[in-house]
Amino acid sequence: MHNHQLCRMSIHSLDDTDRLGRMLAQRLPDRATIGLVGTLGAGKTRLVQSVAAAIGVPEGTATSPTFTLIQPYHAANRRLYHVDAYRVNDLDEFLELGIEELMEEPGAWVFVEWGDRVADVFPDETLWLRIEVASPTQREVTFFGDPAVWESLFSNSL
Numbered sequence: 001m002h003n004h005q006l007c008r009m010s011i012h013s014l015d016d017t018d019r020l021g022r023m024l025a026q027r028l029p030d031r032a033t034i035g036l037v038g039t040l041g042a043g044k045t046r047l048v049q050s051v052a053a054a055i056g057v058p059e060g061t062a063t064s065p066t067f068t069l070i071q072p073y074h075a076a077n078r079r080l081y082h083v084d085a086y087r088v089n090d091l092d093e094f095l096e097l098g099i100e101e102l103m104e105e106p107g108a109w110v111f112v113e114w115g116d117r118v119a120d121v122f123p124d125e126t127l128w129l130r131i132e133v134a135s136p137t138q139r140e141v142t143f144f145g146d147p148a149v150w151e152s153l154f155s156n157s158l
Contacts (some may be wrong), residue, residue: 004147007154009140016148017043022130023052027153031104033123035115038131044113048082049129051111055080070097084113095116112125125149 011017024034035045053059056075071082081102088094102110103123115122128144143154 006143006145006147006150010134010139011043012137013041014046017046017139018050018053021047021052022054025051025054028109028127030107031105031109033110033126034060034112035119035126035128036111036113036131037116037120037128039133041132042131042133044131045082048080048111048113050108052080067148070102071101077107078109079105081108082111083110083112085118086114091118091121095121127153129133140155 007033009020011020028034036047052073052075055073055078057073057080069084069087073080073082083097083099085094088097098112099112100121102108111119112122115126115128117146125146127150130142130144132140132142134140143150
């Protein structure tokens with residue numbers, strides 16, 4: 001996991017999560033891999049649902065891919081793959097999902113919950129988000145990645 005901290009922000013409500021999702025949907029490059037790290041209930045799935053909603057995936061369509069492992073969404077000429085690595089036993093099993101092809105697919109965003117479990121196969125230009133529970137209603141989100149790749153994402157205030 002790339003250890004350059006890019007930005008840190010507090011989220012105080014589901015509305016804040018939705019705003020962060022909209023910002024990511026507006027600013028992510030054409031192709032991106034996003035590793036999501038955080039405990040159960042930290043808000044990883046909700047953030048991906050917010051990004052999906054921002055690109056036009058109908059509300060209620062985006063669900064946690066805990067059992068399917070990969071949930072594809074298509075909207076607004078955008079492909080979003082929501083991946084859950086929680087139940088993956090090892091890197092080989094993760095790679096058998098075809099994850100490398102998804103990460104290289106033009107026009108695709110790949111969000112991987114529990115990405116730290118399989119970080120060795122992520123591209124160097126991955127954007128990492130660590131979501132920490134600060135209180136029942138507050139989350140601290142820390143962004144990590146290569147500044148040369150992601151600096152423009154944070155050049156304007158979040």
